[in-house]
Amino acid sequence: MRFFQKVLVVLTCGIAIILQSTQMVRDKLSSVAYEQHLRLQYLQSLRSIQYTYDPEQIFRPKLASNSYSQKILIDENRDDVQIGMENATIIMLVRNSELEGALSAMRSLEDRFNKKYRYPWTFLNDVPFTDEFIEATTLMASGTTEYGLIPSEEWDRPPHIDEAKFVQCMADMVEKEVIYGFSESYRNMCRFNSGYFFRQQLVNKYEWYMRVEPDVEYYCDFDYDPFKVMRLNGKKYGFIISIHEYEETIPTLYDTTMDFFELNPQYLHPNNSLDFLTDKEPFPNSQVRMDVANDYNLCHFWSNFEIGNLDFYRSEAYLQYFEYLNQAGGFYYERWGDAPVHTLAAALLLDKHEIHYFEDIGYFHNPFANCPSSTGIRKSKRCICDCSDESVIDVLPHSCVPIWWKVGGKTFLKDKGVI
Ligand SMILES: Nc1nc2c(ncn2[C@@H]2O[C@H](COP(=O)(O)OP(=O)(O)OP(=O)(O)O)[C@@H](O)[C@H]2O)c(=O)[nH]1
Ligand SMILES: [Mg+2]
Secondary structure, three states: OOHHHHHHHHHHHHHHHHHHHHHHHHHHHHHHHHHHHHHHHHHHHHHHHHHHOOHHHOOOOOOOOOOOOOOOOOOOOOOOOOOOOOOEEEEEEOOHHHHHHHHHHHHHHHHHOHHHOOOOEEEEEOOOOOHHHHHHHHHHOOOOEEEEEOOHHHHOOOOOOOHHHHHHHHHHHHHOOOOOOOOHHHHHHHHHHHHOHHHOOOOOOOOEEEEOOOOOEEOOOOOOOHHHHHHHOOOOEEEOOEEEOOHHHOOOHHHHHHHHHHHOHHHOOOOOOHHHHHOOOOOOOOOOOOOOOOOOOOEEEOOOOEEEEHHHHHOHHHHHHHHHHHHHOHHHHOOOOHHHHHHHHHHHHOOHHHEEEOOOOOEEEOOEEEOOOOHHHHHHOOOOOOOOOOOEOOOOOOEOHHHHHHHHOOOOHHHHOOO
């Protein structure tokens, strides 16, 4: 090759290399600029979400952007209009710190029941709910949600409770290792659930309630509207699990209740369920003996699941009964639970036929469960539960359900054709 030809080849290659690297630099520069542009856009959109986020506009939360869905924000047209026809709400008293358990319980109830009816949820708390709690629970609910702050007079220890006596009683319970004996807030909760949940401003407009607690689980589809079933059948109080209460938490509750009815015999229903409270006959093959100091057998409806009529609690009879207990001070000097209080009231103020055992609803609140015993019901309601599991308490010795069957009568609404 001649000298000039060689120079020409070298020059051409050199120019090509220079051109290519310039292009690469240009590409690189533009991709950096593009990245910066994207980053800026992302930050701006984040900021705008952050600054425009308004708890009042709760249906516009920030959701993950790596979604296959076109819409980054929740569908504005989401339909939360109630379908169920009853004047009812699902109530959860809950702490902000229990958000995860609240969502889990909501998810279970929504999937098994409420998404077909969209009954509204009412959340109650002794401190304001956080935005995080409001946002997450609003998104989990199929219906509307409301959030109430409990007035201090209805939550905190009332002034008529003697401070020194209360401190001493609590110390005694701690020594005896009584369950939750150490906790003042647990006592506040029990008094609130006994006497005030049904008087909250947000609850006043409703006639029916279902109580839900964080971390509970519903094992089966509800294939009917329990509020409607209650109304159509003249029921006022519905339960799932019934067990014996710890005697040390309520040493004087039964006697105080009897004192009340002695003073107010007009409130005692002529067709009451007193036998359910006093039947102490041991179950066949059971070692459980009810050696209680008074006539009460300690049976109570477990109140973490309840479906009830709010007018029952608003009745003069219940309000008077609660106030009598409140003045007696046992919510603080002892550790009266709302479950035995509701039970004694329902058993004595209501006709026994106004109380309903929802045996076909599968349910779990640690450590006990209800799993429908009929195979047909379990299959048709798509239950996920094992009736032989040790948590399933319905006919175990500590269950009071057999006593309820004996006293309240074992009737199935399905047989009557009303479900
Ligand atoms: N806001 C608020 N809610 C409470 C407080 N204490 C209890 N709760 C709620 O009251 C209900 C009953 O309380 P739990 O602690 O579950 O009482 P329990 O069912 O007797 O006992 P566990 O076996 O612990 O479930 C639940 O829904 C709790 O979230 C409290 O101090 N503040
Ligand atoms: Mg609980």
